[in-house]
Amino acid sequence: MNIKQVEDKCFMHTYKRGELIVKKAKNQFVWDEKGVKYLDFMSGISVCNVGHCNNAVIKAMKVQLDKFVHVSNLYYAPAQIRLGREIAKRAFPGAKVFFSNSGAEANECAIKLARKWGMQNPSKKGSRYEIICFINSFHGRTMATISATGQKKFHEYLKPLQEGFVFAEINNINSVEKLINDKTVAVMIEPIQGESGVIPCDKMFLKELRNVCDKKNLLLIFDEIQCGVGRTGKFYAFENYDVEPDIVTMAKSLANGFPLGATVGGKRCAESFIYGDHGSTFGGNPVACAASLAVLKIINSKFLNNSVKIAKYFYEKLEILKRKYKIIKEIRGLGLMIGVDLAVNGNNIVNYCLNRGLIINCTNNTVVRLLPPLTITKKDVDCAIKILDEALAHVV
Numbered sequence: 001m002n003i004k005q006v007e008d009k010c011f012m013h014t015y016k017r018g019e020l021i022v023k024k025a026k027n028q029f030v031w032d033e034k035g036v037k038y039l040d041f042m043s044g045i046s047v048c049n050v051g052h053c054n055n056a057v058i059k060a061m062k063v064q065l066d067k068f069v070h071v072s073n074l075y076y077a078p079a080q081i082r083l084g085r086e087i088a089k090r091a092f093p094g095a096k097v098f099f100s101n102s103g104a105e106a107n108e109c110a111i112k113l114a115r116k117w118g119m120q121n122p123s124k125k126g127s128r129y130e131i132i133c134f135i136n137s138f139h140g141r142t143m144a145t146i147s148a149t150g151q152k153k154f155h156e157y158l159k160p161l162q163e164g165f166v167f168a169e170i171n172n173i174n175s176v177e178k179l180i181n182d183k184t185v186a187v188m189i190e191p192i193q194g195e196s197g198v199i200p201c202d203k204m205f206l207k208e209l210r211n212v213c214d215k216k217n218l219l220l221i222f223d224e225i226q227c228g229v230g231r232t233g234k235f236y237a238f239e240n241y242d243v244e245p246d247i248v249t250m251a252k253s254l255a256n257g258f259p260l261g262a263t264v265g266g267k268r269c270a271e272s273f274i275y276g277d278h279g280s281t282f283g284g285n286p287v288a289c290a291a292s293l294a295v296l297k298i299i300n301s302k303f304l305n306n307s308v309k310i311a312k313y314f315y316e317k318l319e320i321l322k323r324k325y326k327i328i329k330e331i332r333g334l335g336l337m338i339g340v341d342l343a344v345n346g347n348n349i350v351n352y353c354l355n356r357g358l359i360i361n362c363t364n365n366t367v368v369r370l371l372p373p374l375t376i377t378k379k380d381v382d383c384a385i386k387i388l389d390e391a392l393a394h395v396v
C-alpha cells in the first residue's frame with residue numbers, strides 16, 4: 001500500500017488532503033518525496049512564521065532536548081517561566097499567562113477564565129457567563145470553542161451545543177449592544193477573522209467594542225491564534241488597532257510548529273484563577289517554550305518592519321492582478337495575512353498553483369488565503385504572483 005492508501009485505510013476521514021507528500025521543509029520552501037521544490041505561502045496555516053526549521057529555533061529546541069523534555073507543571077521549567085515573562089512583557093499591564101498546547105485549548109482557557117470572573121463579578125441576577133461571539137467566527141474544535149464559533153456548518157451533528165454563546169455581526173456595534181443582558185460576561189472576537197475568509201475588523205469598531213465592554217463591565221477577549229505573533233506586522237494584532245483586550249489568546253506560530261498555546265489575562269481578570277482552577281499535563285512543554293523563546297527573539301521591530309514592507313509590495317502586485325482579472329472581487333488583510341476574494345470557487349486556483357509549485361489555500365469557498373512565512377523576499381512574492389497570474393488566466 002502506498003502512503004495515501006494507508007491513510008485512507010487507517011485514518012478517520014476528517015481531512016481533505018492535497019496531493020503533496022512532504023519530505024522536508026526549510027525556510028519558505030517545502031520539498032515533496034520526488035524532490036520537487038514548492039514555495040510555501042501557507043506556513044502550515046500561519047504556523048511557521050519565521051520559516052520552516054528556522055536555524056535558531058531548531059538550535060534552541062535541541063539545547064532544551066539535551067536537558068529535559070518534560071517535568072510536568074508540578075515543578076518549575078526555566079524555559080517556560082522565561083517565556084511567560086517575555087509574553088506578558090509584550091502584552092499589557094498586569095498580564096499573566098497560562099500555557100496550553102493548541103488554539104482551541106487557549107480559547108477554552110479564556111472562556112473558563114471569563115466565567116470564573118463572571119462568578120466573582122455577578123449581576124443582580126447572579127453569575128454572569130454568556131459570551132458574545134460573532135457570526136462567521138472560528139475559535140476551535142472543542143465543544144466549548146465550537147459552540148463559540150459562529151458558523152452553523154460546524155454545529156450540524158454536535159447538538160446540544162454548550163450554552164452561553166450568542167452571536168453578533170462584526171463591524172456592527174448595535175448588533176453587540178442588543179445582545180447584552182444580565183448574563184453577559186464577555187465579548188470574544190478575532191481582530192481578523194481567518195477561517196471565514198480573512199475579514200479584518202474596522203479600527204473604529206474595535207474601539208467601540210472596548211468602550212462598550214468598559215461601560216458594561218464586560219471582558220474583551222481577542223482570539224489572535226491565526227493573526228498573532230507578528231502575522232499582521234505587529235507582535236499582537238491588537239497593536240494595529242490601539243485597543244487592548246482583557247484576554248488575548250495565541251497558539252499556531254508561537255513555537256513555529258511545535259504545539260504551544262497561550263492565554264494572556266490582564267489585570268482585571270488574571271487573578272480570578274486560583275490553584276486548581278485549570279491545568280494541562282503538556283501545556284508549556286519546555287521544548288515548545290524553548291522554541292518560542294527563539295521565535296520571540298527573532299520577531300523584533302526590525303523583522304516586523306521588514307515584513308510590513310514585503311506585505312506592501314505583495315498588495316501592490318496583487319492589485320495589478322485585480323485590475324487584470326475581473327473575477328478578483330477584493331483583496332483584503334493586514335500585514336502578511338491576505339485574502340483574495342474571488343467571484344468563483346478558489347479550489348481550482350489552489351490546485352493549479354500546487355501543480356506549479358506554490359502552496360496556498362482556499363477558505364470559505366471563494367477566498368484564496370495567503371499566509372507566507374514573514375521571512376519571504378520580493379523574489380518570492382514575484383514568483384508567487386507569476387504562478388497566481390497563470391492560475392487566474394487558466395480559470396477565466
Ligand SMILES: Cc1ncc(COP(=O)(O)O)c(C=O)c1O
Nearest residue numbers: 102103104138139140194225226
Ligand atoms: C482564530 C482561530 N482560533 C482558534 C483556532 C483553533 O486552533 P487549533 O487548531 O490549534 O486548536 C484556529 C485554527 O485555525 C483559529 O484560526
